[in-house]
Amino acid sequence: MTTQYFSALSQKEAGTRIGGSVIRTGGLVAFPTETVYGLGANGLDGEAVSRIFEAKGRPNDNPLILHIAKKSDVKELWHSVPDTARVLMDTFWPGPLTLIYRKSSIVPDEVTAGLDTVAVRMPEHKTALALIRAAGVPIAAPSANLSGKPSPTSAEHVKEDMDGRIDVIIDGGPCQFGVESTVLSLVGTPTILRPGGITREMLEAVIGPVELASSILSPLKEGETAASPGMKYRHYAPDAEVIVATGSPKEAAGKIAELYDSKEAEGLRCTVFATEQTKHFYRGKRCVIIGERSDPATMCANLFAKLREQKDTDVIFCEALPERDMGLAYMNRLLRSAGFKTI
Ligand code: TXA
Numbered sequence: 217m218t219t220q221y222f223s224a225l226s227q228k229e230a231g232t233r234i235g236g237s238v239i240r241t242g243g244l245v246a247f248p249t250e251t252v253y254g255l256g257a258n259g260l261d262g263e264a265v266s267r268i269f270e271a272k273g274r275p276n277d278n279p280l281i282l283h284i285a286k287k288s289d290v291k292e293l294w295h296s297v298p299d300t301a302r303v304l305m306d307t308f309w310p311g312p313l314t315l316i317y318r319k320s321s322i323v324p325d326e327v328t329a330g331l332d333t334v335a336v337r338m339p340e341h342k343t344a345l346a347l348i349r350a351a352g353v354p355i356a357a358p359s360a361n362l363s364g365k366p367s368p369t370s371a372e373h374v375k376e377d378m379d380g381r382i383d384v385i386i387d388g389g390p391c392q393f394g395v396e397s398t399v400l401s402l403v404g405t406p407t408i409l410r411p412g413g414i415t416r417e418m419l420e421a422v423i424g425p426v427e428l429a430s431s432i433l434s435p436l437k438e439g440e441t442a443a444s445p446g447m448k449y450r451h452y453a454p455d456a457e458v459i460v461a462t463g464s465p466k467e468a469a470g471k472i473a474e475l476y477d478s479k480e481a482e483g484l485r486c487t488v489f490a491t492e493q494t495k496h497f498y499r500g501k502r503c504v505i506i507g508e509r510s511d512p513a514t515m516c517a518n519l520f521a522k523l524r525e526q527k528d529t530d531v532i533f534c535e536a537l538p539e540r541d542m543g544l545a546y547m548n549r550l551l552r553s554a555g556f557k558t559i
């Protein structure tokens with residue numbers, strides 16, 4: 217298959233018009249959102265949705281998010297709209313918040329992987345909204361990477377993984393948030409299944425106490441069922457091994473410096489993901505600056521791209537951040553990309 221490529225800047229009209237008709241006729245279109253690039257198909261057509269799983273090599277028990285362009289469209293996808301959802305939609309949509317509630321009968325099993333709930337989100341990115349409108353149906357879309365790889369935050373990343381496997385790529389430049397949406401289940405006590413750009417603190421200011429799924433910062437225990445099936449799988453793995461150093465910046469840097477030297481002595485090529493505040497700890501070592509510790513949102517925005525870019529490295533060392541505000545989303549992605557390996 218030849219993948220057609222459109223720039224959202226110079227070919228805006230054509231990209232969303234052709235992309236919309238490809239979706240309507242059962243094809244696959246990668247498109248930019250404010251979080252990461254999505255790989256979209258007609259969310260009401262089970263056969264089209266199953267092509268997403270094929271193109272990504274995604275385990276088919278991992279459900280997808282339906283993307284809509286109008287808040288009121290949730291009404292046909294959920295069996296009812298709870299009050300908490302209304303408040304959250306009014307406050308945070310369009311934006312990086314996915315809400316899970318009981319599904320209606322029009323949602324195909326391929327989207328929900330057989331669950332009786334469905335995840336819905338209204339993205340903020342203008343190209344994503346234009347594409348959904350042009351398609352005229354909700355768009356089912358996971359991140360547009362091969363399963364297991366870091367999510368794509370530019371069209372180049374999408375091309376790297378998906379060229380020749382999908383019909384269309386719409387290039388909208390780099391993504392603003394760089395990590396996927398916050399996933400919040402509204403079945404029972406509101407529970408964050410995946411942290412993202414809408415933080416726990418922001419949600420609690422609007423609806424009161426919100427729980428965190430235990431698998432956000434630790435691996436599932438033997439025999440434990442995942443609140444969100446996606447938590448079972450290895451995620452965001454770059455080509456290199458990732459190791460996370462915990463403790464204060466100084467403690468983390470001390471641990472990294474020591475292990476860096478011994479790995480290099482074994483002949484392994486090492487890289488440190490440092491920050492503006494900590495780079496001075498690593499003189500003479502290969503460093504990539506990932507942002508400022510005081511600005512975890514920027515560190516999130518850079519993380520996946522920097523992980524992908526390290527082609528000639530065997531080991532990547534990263535410093536842990538405090539697990540609050542956007543630091544929680546950062547640590548969730550980082551620990552998963554490290555397969556929870558910490559020092
Ligand atoms: O920002 C995003 O959310 C991006 C863009 C493209 O919108 N999409 C995305 O999709 O990250 P994906 O498929 O890579 O991640 C969706 C996550 C998975 O962990 C999945 O298991 C979970 O949401 N999920 C989806 N439906 C669910 C459901 N009904 N119950 C529990 N978890 C669900």
Ligand code: MG
Nearest residue numbers: 358359367396
């Ligand atoms: Mg994904």
